[in-house]
Amino acid sequence: MELSEARPTGRSRARGQPLGKLGLRGAAATYLLVMVALPVATLAREGLSKGLAELGRALVHPVARGAVFLTLETALVMAAVNAVMGTLIAYVLVRYRFPGRKLLDVLIDLPFAIPTLVTGMMIVTLLGPRAALGQLFEAAGVRVVYAPPAIILALLFVTLPLVVRTVQPVLHELDRADEEAAYTLGASEWTTFRRVTLPAIAPAIVSGALQSFARALGEFGSVVVVAGNIPRRTLTAAVHVFGEVESGDVHAASAMSLVLVTISFCVVLVVSARQRGAHG
Template identity: 70%
Template sequence: MVALPVGIVARSGFSAGLGGLARALWHPVARSALLLTLQSAAIMALINAVMGTLIAYVLVRYQFPGRRILNLLIDLPFAIPTLVAGLMLVVLLGPSAPLGRALDGAGLRVVYAPASILLCLLFVTLPFVVRAVEPVLRELDPAEEEAARILGASDVAAFRRVILPSLSPAIVSGSLLSFSRALGEFGSIVVVAGNIPRRTLTAAVFVFGEVESGNPLAASAMALVLITISFSILLLVDAFGRRAAHA
């Protein structure tokens, strides 16, 4: 189910030899699409590492009205089609929406611009860090944090020196998984980004366009790069998990 399709893509990507693969990837449009995808995914992973950790901390450590609803909303990106996520961003921030018009008037164009790619990736990958950090945070003893405060540590110092070291493997694993997921995001981006070559065209949308254009070599070459990066990230996540379990 997995190995056969990957093998077919690899065979197609190398059908013109290593030189053909390199030429397909070195095309300016392909290079730009891959670079934009990697940059957007990296920025998204850093934001998710911070915001996902804070959200998990709030959900575990605090009781407040609407907490259950918030907990359900975290998993919403897993439950809805990503095309719907793109549509929601267009309705909220598109040129015809009041908020979108206000942002355009301030010189901040979001939809059909690179910023829309980052927003899409943040939406669809939000649960990864939250759900990776949350169970680890539940297992930590709050008494250690309270002891640090009694000894004079501030809330920030207690979090940084007592809690954060234990959460680091989960934060890294969740961030890497969100990065890997972002590499292949298609549905939401194709709706909101405009898919302008060398500006808002991402790697996944590039693959789709090359398939539609009858250029399977370029599509397979880019797909092979994405598969290789994702598989390498999975190996890193597994290594972090093994190290955390050993510790």
């Protein structure tokens, strides 16, 4: 976002400008600080208000610990599946022309548009105990809804665009000459992908996967509906925060939120550092 600053030379601009500019800058910066910096500071203050020891105690509580582990586990599985399927979808969208490609491309964004709570409902209506498909799975002895698989499914739905939309532009911009050379030398499509294309798009895949991981850590709307929220078994960290608020323990809720936010921040920082590095 670096812009070559064009200093105005005209005298007309200098007159009356500084005040307006200052006002604009002040308003924008104040809005951002009040809206973003204040909440983060508040969260840190609340979470740490009773000291680090108390924060630690709030987190080693079996229910809290179980929630954190479940959240990390499901997010990891989701990120892995997303990395593979997201890359595949991006590859298909960029490299092939087929009827319905445009529709597929638009559908990728649907999860961003659909309210996450509605996503959760969709999964329950499809796979819940009263749905035909759900009963089918139940008969086969597989519990989907109100169990971890449904959490992973919901996370996959919600984060579907992230890997696809990160890899797609990179794949699009990629110089085809290397691939063509590989084909000319007799390499198969798979070999070419693995040896030529994949190394070039790997950073984008990792970025997309990390972003989806960060997004999944805090996911609430879809998970609260599909998970069943049984403490130590299907209660995720974000739902745990909600539970603590409901039971009036804002301190425990802040502590858990602080942990979630810290992890997401670290992941986001890694992503943006990588992106800055990639752009030179």
